Amino acid sequence: MSATTTKSSRKGTTGGLPDWGLLLVSALVYLFLYAPIAVLIFFSFNSTRSTQVWTGFSLEWYGQLLADPxxxxxxxxxxxxxxxxxxxxxxxxxxxxxxxxxxxxxxxxxxxxxxxxxxxxxxxxxxxxxxxxxxxxxxxxxxxxxxxxxxxxxxxxxxxxxxxxxxxxxxxxxxxxxxxxxxxxxxxxxxxxxxxxxxxxxxxxxxxxxxxxxxxxxxxxxxxxxxxxxxxxxxxxxxxxxxxxxxxxxxxxxxxxxxxxxxxxxxxxxxxxxxxx
Amino acid sequence: MRERVAKGWSLGLAALLAPVTLWLGLFFLVPLLFIVAFSFGTSDVYGGITLGFNPGNYLRVFDPLYLEIIVRSFGIAALTTLICFLLGYPLAYFIVFKGRRWRNTLILLVMVPFWTSLLIRAYAWVVILGGNGIANKTLQFLGLTDGPVNLIFTPEAVLMGMTYSYLPFMVLPLYAALEKFDVRLKEAGKDLGASRWQTFLRVTFPLSLPGVIAGSILVFIPSAGEFVIPDLLGGSQTVMTGNLIQNQFLQSRDWAFGSALSVLLAVLLLGAIMFYIRRVGSDKLEGA
Structure with missing residues (x-):
């Protein structure tokens, strides 16, 4: 059954939405799922207290994390x-x-x-x-x-x-x-x-x-x-x-x-x- | 063929079931009975409670102040479910029918956020929507706003956080339902002269209904009872039933009213699910 699936999807003829529409929506949903996590990780390496403006790379916050018993x-x-x-x-x-x-x-x-x-x-x-x-x-x-x-x-x-x-x-x-x-x-x-x-x-x-x-x-x-x-x-x-x-x-x-x-x-x-x- | 399933009660069966009966009986069922009993009690000013039969706690729910909160909770939960469906269906469809050899990777990418802490995901939105955060900067960059606008502590912020948190709950059952789908049915529809939309609406979608039902339930229940997301993203402006209950137990110390609200939430949710399953047809759930 999975073989049939692959074959017919390769033809690209099945579907309710046009292919490009599906692709666009799916890409945006993945962006929506991952962008917030990426932003969160990105600013954990910021050099100042800001979680909004990038000022430079540092590991200061990881140091503070380890220092908190x-x-x-x-x-x-x-x-x-x-x-x-x-x-x-x-x-x-x-x-x-x-x-x-x-x-x-x-x-x-x-x-x-x-x-x-x-x-x-x-x-x-x-x-x-x-x-x-x-x-x-x-x-x-x-x-x-x-x-x-x-x-x-x-x-x-x-x-x-x-x-x-x-x-x-x-x-x-x-x-x-x-x-x-x-x-x-x-x-x-x-x-x-x-x-x-x-x-x-x-x-x-x-x-x-x-x-x-x-x-x-x-x-x-x-x-x-x-x-x-x-x-x-x-x-x-x-x-x-x-x-x-x-x-x-x-x-x-x-x-x-x-x-x-x-x-x-x-x-x-x-x-x-x-x-x- | 030998008998594979043991029939009737035996000592062995009782031994297998004793631990779960004890644990869930004592720490799930009995506590629920406690709040049912407390919900008919009367709270005194010191936070104590007198048991009895006082329907007043349930009548208090009809106070417009509380009614608004409960209606809002169910409204936000319904909207969250709808948005998750509108975003999740095309995604699940894409993964199953267009994912090809990346299918497993693509579904894994949906599952990863689902495995990570809900609190952390809510915090990510606090950072993004807060102050002159990234959301505001993007709006200004796109020329949609002139200066920073207030985005956090709004119903929209809560809706955003909930959609973000519960989207995987919608995609996974949809994926499971669509994956079982026999593509030959679509081809038959096409061969018989149906357009792509007709094939989708008359063949694919009806067959994926078990996934739609399961996904909707999985999104709606935690959304309606949600407490963390409105607490962090809604502030005092978007209080939901979960926050109201928490408040009765930890701040106002009105346990009788808090219990009544909890019982009501559980009954309304279970009732809504049963109505929904009946309405859409329980036979369709069997494949889920």
Whole structure:
């Protein structure tokens, strides 16, 4: 089918819009997507405080960035929260995906709906409802708002995404290998760890990568459940923007952008290689 | 063919589902029930709350001051969705049918901004639209304005930031829907004498509807509940429901009213989605 696509598009006869119109619109949309990011990166190297007028190249703002211990602390918090939340969400999400794709049971539709409902619920509603819950239940129990509540919240909103990603992987899987293992006398647990898990690992890792990115980037939900003591990187960036535009934020944004790109490309490379093996 | 799907409940199945039930039950469902309960409570001046059955929080929404904010939120969300569709459809179409061997690279280029922090993308617009920023300089360079005009803290700035942030959410499902499309159908249309526009309107577009529906939902929901973008780009002039809710919880400390607003937002959004899917036809969603 993809061969047909290539052939007929080469003829250049298919389409609703004239080709040059399509090309122009698409080029402008790409410009729209990338120009703001380019401007942001460009002015992170400016020699003066201005984020509007180019005065010369310097690395001053990157120096200031490294000199600010609160930024490094926020980065550490984000990393800690991201790693713990990703681990828990990936385990729970994978188990859920296994249950939903391999069992048919009463209540499965309800379970499915619940999983999707958790992904479409507006973030602000999730954030304030968790705030209300933590303040009413956790604080009387002596658990203050902080890293614990942030991790709990991040796991809650990322489980569904992991489930959806892992499930997509499971649905395309050949089960005869697992059946062979069981016929050869492997227990269900042995079959899972020796056969199923290695086969679905790319999906599990993709789900984990998505969970980590969502956790690391989350602002709205974290904003409500973080309390006063702990600040994640997005919370720190937000308070810096609120304080005023500064090239330090541009420098920090550039670092975060580059790190995210490395994570995605590194991650997808890893996944492609695993899948090829 | 062997039985591939286990039927009915078993101990193993219960073990697989127990963690998700506990976690989402305790930290997703129960908190939602809390705000439903709080929304019928009464806030006192100290920020405390008395539970009961007080419909007053919901009635307060009809105050023109609040009603305007809610209507504005849904209006901005609808406009964002429309603009994303108008920009995203030609782009997805271009990538699928004209992208040739760059197809994967082109779609990856749409996904990269989607993976980067929303906060950073909003900040980029704060810089561009703010003061005598690049947007103002461009306008003056093009001779459209004589001096710097106020661009930030306007509804248009919010619209710009939202379109920018959510455009990938529209393009990705459209791409997925168009990619599955069998080009022979278009050729058949052409062979039967349909013009390019006729083929597009009668064949290609109807078949891409699942992508249009999925994309619209993915853009509309976060836009209607958005809080960061209007906070940074809208200022006090373009307050949206998200900002109003945040204000009730963190500044005014009127949790009962804030809860009522949150419940209303969730119900209105889910209602809008259900109406939309019914209207366009749920059968069309199956391919998405």
């Amino acid at each position: 609160t930024i490094l602390q926020a980065f550490r918090t984000s990393l800690t929260v991201g790693v713990i939340a990703t681990f828990i969400a990936t385990v729970i999400g994978t188990l859920t995906a296994l249950a939903l794709s391999r069992h048919s049971f009463r209540g499965r539709t309800t379970a499915d709906t619940a999983i999707y409902a958790a992904t479409v619920m507006p973030e602000i509603v999730v954030g304030v409802s968790l705030l209300v819950f933590f303040v009413s239940v956790f604080i009387p129990m002596g658990v203050e708002l902080g890293i614990t509540t942030i991790v709990i919240a991040h796991v809650a909103f990322t489980i569904s995404f992991v489930t959806i990603v892992v499930r997509a992987r499971l649905s395309g899987m050949d089960r005869s290998v697992e059946e062979a293992a069981q016929d050869l006398g492997a227990s269900p647990v042995q079959t899972f760890f020796r056969v199923t898990l290695p086969l679905i690992l790319p999906g599990v890792m993709a789900g984990g990568l998505l969970a980590f990115t969502l956790s690391f980037d989350d602002f709205v939900i974290t904003f409500f459940v973080s309390g006063v003591g702990s600040s994640t990187l997005p919370l720190k960036i937000y308070s810096m923007i609120k304080f005023g535009v500064s090239p330090v934020i541009n420098a920090l944004s550039t670092v975060v952008l580059v790190a995210t790109l490395f994570l995605i490309f590194g991650g997808s490379r890893l996944l492609v290689r695993k899948e090829g093996a």
